[in-house]
Structures are given as structure tokens and as C-alpha cells.
Amino acid sequence: METKIGLEVNQTQGWRLGLKNLFSRENSKWWKTSRWWVQSLVWMLITNGVLLLLLFLLPFISATFEGVNPEDLEDIPDGITAFFSLAAISMPIGVVILLQGSIIDEKTLGTAEWVLSKPVSRTAFILSKLIAHALGILVTYVILQSTIAYGLISASQSKPIPILNYVKGSLLLALGLFFYLTLTLMLEVLFEKRTSVLGVALGVALGGALLINLFPALAFITPFAFPNMIPVVVQGLTPPGFLFFLPLISTAFMSLVFLAVAIWRFNHKPL
Amino acid sequence: MILNNNVIQTNNLSKTFGNIEALNFLNLTVPKHSITGFLGPNGAGKSTTIKLLLGLLKPTSGTGEVFGLDIQKQSTEIRRRVGYLSQDPHFYPEMTARDVLRFTAKFFYTGPEKAIEERIEEMLTMVGLSEKADRKVNGFSGGERQRLGIAQAQINYPDLLILDEPAASLDPMGRQDVLNIMRNLQEKTTIFYSTHILDDVQRVSDRVVILNQGQLIAQGPIEELLSAGRDIVYVITLEGDTLKIRDKIIELPWVSNLAEEPLNNAIQWRIAVSDPDKAKRDLLPILVNCQGITVLNFGRQERELEEVFMRLVGGGNNGN
Numbered sequence: 001m002e003t004k005i006g007l008e009v010n011q012t013q014g015w016r017l018g019l020k021n022l023f024s025r026e027n028s029k030w031w032k033t034s035r036w037w038v039q040s041l042v043w044m045l046i047t048n049g050v051l052l053l054l055l056f057l058l059p060f061i062s063a064t065f066e067g068v069n070p071e072d073l074e075d076i077p078d079g080i081t082a083f084f085s086l087a088a089i090s091m092p093i094g095v096v097i098l099l100q101g102s103i104i105d106e107k108t109l110g111t112a113e114w115v116l117s118k119p120v121s122r123t124a125f126i127l128s129k130l131i132a133h134a135l136g137i138l139v140t141y142v143i144l145q146s147t148i149a150y151g152l153i154s155a156s157q158s159k160p161i162p163i164l165n166y167v168k169g170s171l172l173l174a175l176g177l178f179f180y181l182t183l184t185l186m187l188e189v190l191f192e193k194r195t196s197v198l199g200v201a202l203g204v205a206l207g208g209a210l211l212i213n214l215f216p217a218l219a220f221i222t223p224f225a226f227p228n229m230i231p232v233v234v235q236g237l238t239p240p241g242f243l244f245f246l247p248l249i250s251t252a253f254m255s256l257v258f259l260a261v262a263i264w265r266f267n268h269k270p271l
Numbered sequence: 272m273i274l275n276n277n278v279i280q281t282n283n284l285s286k287t288f289g290n291i292e293a294l295n296f297l298n299l300t301v302p303k304h305s306i307t308g309f310l311g312p313n314g315a316g317k318s319t320t321i322k323l324l325l326g327l328l329k330p331t332s333g334t335g336e337v338f339g340l341d342i343q344k345q346s347t348e349i350r351r352r353v354g355y356l357s358q359d360p361h362f363y364p365e366m367t368a369r370d371v372l373r374f375t376a377k378f379f380y381t382g383p384e385k386a387i388e389e390r391i392e393e394m395l396t397m398v399g400l401s402e403k404a405d406r407k408v409n410g411f412s413g414g415e416r417q418r419l420g421i422a423q424a425q426i427n428y429p430d431l432l433i434l435d436e437p438a439a440s441l442d443p444m445g446r447q448d449v450l451n452i453m454r455n456l457q458e459k460t461t462i463f464y465s466t467h468i469l470d471d472v473q474r475v476s477d478r479v480v481i482l483n484q485g486q487l488i489a490q491g492p493i494e495e496l497l498s499a500g501r502d503i504v505y506v507i508t509l510e511g512d513t514l515k516i517r518d519k520i521i522e523l524p525w526v527s528n529l530a531e532e533p534l535n536n537a538i539q540w541r542i543a544v545s546d547p548d549k550a551k552r553d554l555l556p557i558l559v560n561c562q563g564i565t566v567l568n569f570g571r572q573e574r575e576l577e578e579v580f581m582r583l584v585g586g587g588n589n590g591n
Contacts, residue, residue, distance in 0.1 A: 021377040110361040117355040118378040271327045
């Protein structure tokens with residue numbers, strides 16, 4: 001194609017068309033605004049703040065003040081269980097709230113129509129949001145908070161805890177969040193209202209723990225049992241056998257299905 | 272691929288939403304380097320047509336081509352060469368005007384950065400937003416967003432400019448600026464725009480397409496539309512003894528009718544002609560060469576597009 005005044009024409013083809021430009025915009029919404037440090041601070045308070053309380057503040061209070069029965073502290077979970085269980089339960093809610101409106105608002109405002117009237121693939125539109133949010137969540141939710149928690153837990157035990165299992169546990173946490181990220185994106189494409197997305201996604205996030213009590217088999221094919229599984233992995237107590245890994249495989253598979261549905265539907269959706 | 276001079280060509284293009292037939296067997300043609308006004312009442316199917324051409328909607332049946340490329344299978348290639356301004360445009364509110372243009376440009380060009388920034392400056396100047404270039408878009412008025420919309424539509428030197436209500440939200444001066452921009456761009460591009468402002472269409476367009484309830488009512492050169500179904504009428508003001516020449520004019524084979532009325536100290540004639548070419552060539556010389564009369568005023572009666580539009584749309588006409 002001819003160029004104008006030396007301009008180099010974008011020759012990208014296929015599903016990647018427009019991805020770089022869209023990702024750049026989505027990424028800048030994370031790192032060139034207050035989002036990254038607000039999210040970091042919020043999850044630091046929710047997860048590591050609680051961990052600090054359990055590991056240091058409560059024992060200090062117990063040791064310092066009379067009338068506090070040390071036996072009462074025995075039921076408090078250890079640092080690994082406390083952090084990863086709390087993170088695996090609360091962070092999915094944060095992901096859903098963060099992602100809600102990410103596509104619906106663009107459809108409502110008309111910016112989706114504006115962008116898609118340019119040489120952009122609809123797949124790239126979805127992927128740009130997925131990748132930018134996945135990166136932001138990985139850094140501010142998982143890596144940062146796990147790193148701080150590792151320091152706190154190691155300090156409380158006066159020795160570093162085994163790093164390899166800890167990293168495995170963190171990756172499992174990331175996988176669980178990825179499940180909710182792709183679920184929310186898919187719902188954003190399928191529904192026209194934010195309330196519908198919130199209702200379904202939060203219902204899954206909050207109801208999952210209840211559902212596996214009613215239907216234990218769900219623990220093998222969903223991330224609902226991750227709050228219990230991750231501490232086991234971090235503590236190196238993983239039982240042998242395929243069944244333990246089935247939830248990981250199912251969660252990864254379902255995440256990819258959600259993403260595929262989101263992309264397929266968005267490619268066929270009228271604007 | 273259709274090899275002709277039409278930038279847009281549709282063949283029985285239809286779109287149904289549930290039970291609603293938004294567009295019915297549209298056969299639209301837009302020639303290269305034309306300024307085509309796309310008219311119709313609200314809900315006629317204008318925006319649906321535009322969205323189908325851009326691949327934002329899929330047709331229920333029929334086909335369409337832009338630059339000879341299929342609107343369904345080659346939509347991306349079409350959009351590389353099109354500039355689009357939507358009705359009531361919205362942009363990412365956190366962006367400045369300059370950011371919007373840069374973001375748009377980067378879908379079309381990868382560099383160099385300097386050339387892209389120069390193009391952005393050129394566009395900002397064209398639409399009169401240079402001084403507000405670094406202000407966030409969420410603080411823009413409707414007219415300013417419209418101007419920015421025109422700038423972003425033009426940034427990729429499009430071969431086809433599709434504008435949905437480009438003069439909406441603009442004051443009269445702004446409207447005039449938009450019309451001037453469109454006239455200036457005609458040499459470089461083809462312009463297909465929808466509007467409700469019939470006066471603008473008559474001033475700047477050379478073709479008109481009229482849609483009503485999803486059906487094509489009329490399309491063609493604007494002059495043909497204005498003269499369709501009626502004789503061309505010349506309005507002439509004369510001074511002197513007009514009796515002699517009056518009979519001579521009436522006897523001309525291409526004169527259908529001559530109506531006369533006094534006008535101050537002169538006479539005004541309205542002459543309906545059946546052969547516009549002969550009238551254009553011969554009528555004035557006949558009058559000027561007649562002894563004893565002075566031609567004070569000579570011209571063709573301009574029909575208003577609004578009159579034609581109301582007759583076609585209000586009368587429930589369908590078809591070409």
C-alpha cells in the first residue's frame with residue numbers, strides 16, 4: 001500500500017490486527033493511573049494485613065496481656081493456610097469487581113463501535129483486555145502479595161519456608177484468578193447489563209464453597225476447592241495420584257473454554 | 272469483485288432484527304469522488320446500512336461491496352481504507368484529543384512517530400482543535416467531539432469517508448466549516464454521509480440517496496432528483512414590449528407553458544421547458560436578440576430538496 005509522507009502502513013493481518021495498540025491502551029490504564037497502587041494497597045491490607053495480625057499481633061497480645069488464654073490461639077490457622085485460603089476466597093471477588101463493565105461499558109458508550117470501525121480484529125479487542133488485566137492481577141494480586149506473605153511467614157518461623165512449593169501454591173492461586181477473569185470476560189460479552197455479570201460471576205465465586213459441600217464431586221472439576229488445596233500444596237503435603245491434579249486441569253480447561261466462547265460470541269455479535 | 276467506478280455497491284442488501292425489517296433489498300451505488308447525501312427519516316435504516324458496510328453488523332441476506340471488496344469476507348481490508356464518524360461520537364474519556372488521534376492513527380500506521388505526530392497536528396488544525404489538543408475529551412462539548420470525530424475519520428487519508436450526521440451538534444459556523452472540509456476533500460476521497468439537514472445536502476452533494484422504512488426511495492444525481500417528474504422552469508424578468516416575442520416563445524416546440532405576471536415596472540415570465548438542453552442553449556439568445564426588450568433577470572427556478580423529500584417520503588413512495 002502506498003504511504004503518505006513516509007508513513008509506514010500497518011501490515012498486520014488476522015487476529016493480531018490492532019492488538020498492540022489496544023493492549024497498550026489497556027495496559028496504560030493499569031500502570032499509568034492509580035489503579036496499580038490502589039489494588040496493591042487494598043490486597044495488602046486484606047491478605048497481608050490479616051496475616052500480620054495472626055502471625056504477630058495476636059501472639060504479642062496473648063504474651064503481653066493477662067487474661068488472654070494461649071490455648072485460644074491454637075485454633076488460629078497457620079500463616080500459609082491463612083494467607084492462601086483468604087486470598088483464594090477473596091481475590092476472585094476482586095477480579096469480578098475489577099472486570100465488570102470492561103466490555104459492557106464500551107458497548108454502551110459507543111467506544112467499541114468506534115474502535116471496531118478501524119482495522120481491528122474483534123479477537124484482539126478481547127485479548128487486549130485479557131492480557132492487560134491478567135498481567136495487572138498477576139503482579140498486584142499474586143506476585144506482590146505472595147512475596148510479602150512469604151516474608152511475613154518466614155519471619156514468624158524465623159527461617160525461610162521452602163520456596164518451590166510456595167511458588168507452586170502461588171501459581172495455583174493465579175490459575176484460580178484466571179478462571180474468574182475469563183469467566184467475567186465471557187459474561188461481559190454474553191450479557192448487556194453489569195448487574196447480570198455481577199450476579200452470575202459473584203454467585204459462582206461466593207457460592208462455590210457452598211456448592212462443594214452439597215456436591216463434593218464439584219471439587220474435582222472446579223477451582224472451588226482451591227482455598228483448601230493451595231495450603232496443602234505449599235506445605236508439600238500433596239497426595240499422589242491424578243485425582244489431586246484434576247481440578248487444576250479442569251480449571252485451566254474451563255478458563256480456555258470461557259475465553260473461546262467470549263471470542264466466538266464477540267466475533268458474531270452485532271454492534 | 273465488481274470492476275466499475277462505484278466505491279459502494281450493494282445487491283439486495285437486507286437486515287432483519289427479529290421481526291423488524293430494518294433494511295429491505297437495498298441496491299445502493301455510490302460513485303468514486305462523489306459527495307453522496309444519505310437521507311431518510313429516523314428509523315429509515317441509514318445507520319443500519321452504514322454499519323453493514325463497515326462490518327459492524329452482518330446482513331441477513333444480500334451482498335455488498337466497498338472498493339470491490341466483500342463487506343462480510345473482506346471487512347478488515349475495507350476498514351483500512353475507510354474513515355468513519357458515528358452519530359454522536361464518543362471516545363475514551365481519559366484521553367486528550369491528541370491521544371485520540373494518536374490512538375486512531377496507530378491502527379493504520381506503525382511509524383515513524385514524527386510523521387504520525389505531524390499528521391495529528393494537521394488534523395487538529397483542520398478542525399480547529401489545536402488549542403484544545405491536550406484537554407481531556409470528557410470535558411469537550413458535543414460540537415468539539417464532532418470536530419474531533421471528523422479529524423479521526425480523516426487521519427488515515429481514507430479513500431471513502433462515511434459520516435453519520437457530521438454537522439449535528441454544530442453551530443452554523445461549524446456546519447459551514449464541515450461543508451467546506453467536505454468540498455475540499457472531494458478530489459481526494461469519496462464522501463458518503465447521512466444527514467437530516469436538507470439544505471446542506473443541496474449545497475454540497477452531487478448525489479442523493481433517500482431511504483424510507485428500510486426501502487430505497489430514490490437515488491441519483493441531485494439535479495435529476497430535483498427535476499424529476501416536472502418540467503424545468505425558467506424565471507425571466509423583462510422590460511419593454513414583450514407581446515411580439517411572447518408568441519414566438521410559446522410556439523417553440525420545447526416550451527410547455529408560459530405564465531406571465533407584472534413585477535414592479537417589468538414583466539416576469541415563468542417558462543416551463545420540456546427540453547432542458549435546448550432551453551439552456553437557445554432561450555437566452557432568443558430574448559437578448561429581440562429588439563425592443565431588455566432582459567433584467569434570467570435564471571432557472573431552483574426546486575428545494577425539502578419539497579422533493581417530503582413528496583417522496585411523505586407520499587409513501589417506494590422504489591427508484
